[in-house]
Amino acid sequence: MTDSSRSLSREYLYELVWAKPATHIARELAIKPAAVLKACKLLNIPRPTTGHWVKLEHGQSPLRPTLPRFLLLATLVPAPLFQVQH
Secondary structure, eight states, rough: OOOOOOOOOOOHHHHHHSOHHHHHHHHHSSSHHHHHHHHHHHOOOOOOOTTTTHHHHHHHHOOOOOOOOGGGGGGOHHHHHHHOOO
């Protein structure tokens, strides 16, 4: 990993995907939205369902599942998924 990149923890990615849409996360991290979704799938991170952001805009409180337990070895993600160029 170079000095101009950083790694994201599984817990931090979980918080991100529930705080803003994957397209916004991808833009901020300078990666493709598909990389965000792929990382969530690999790490067993639940994502908001279709319509989640619209429901929030209309004052509803959609359910947010807890982050399921995951094996420690599985949380070591291949570097390209989480390397963010500054």
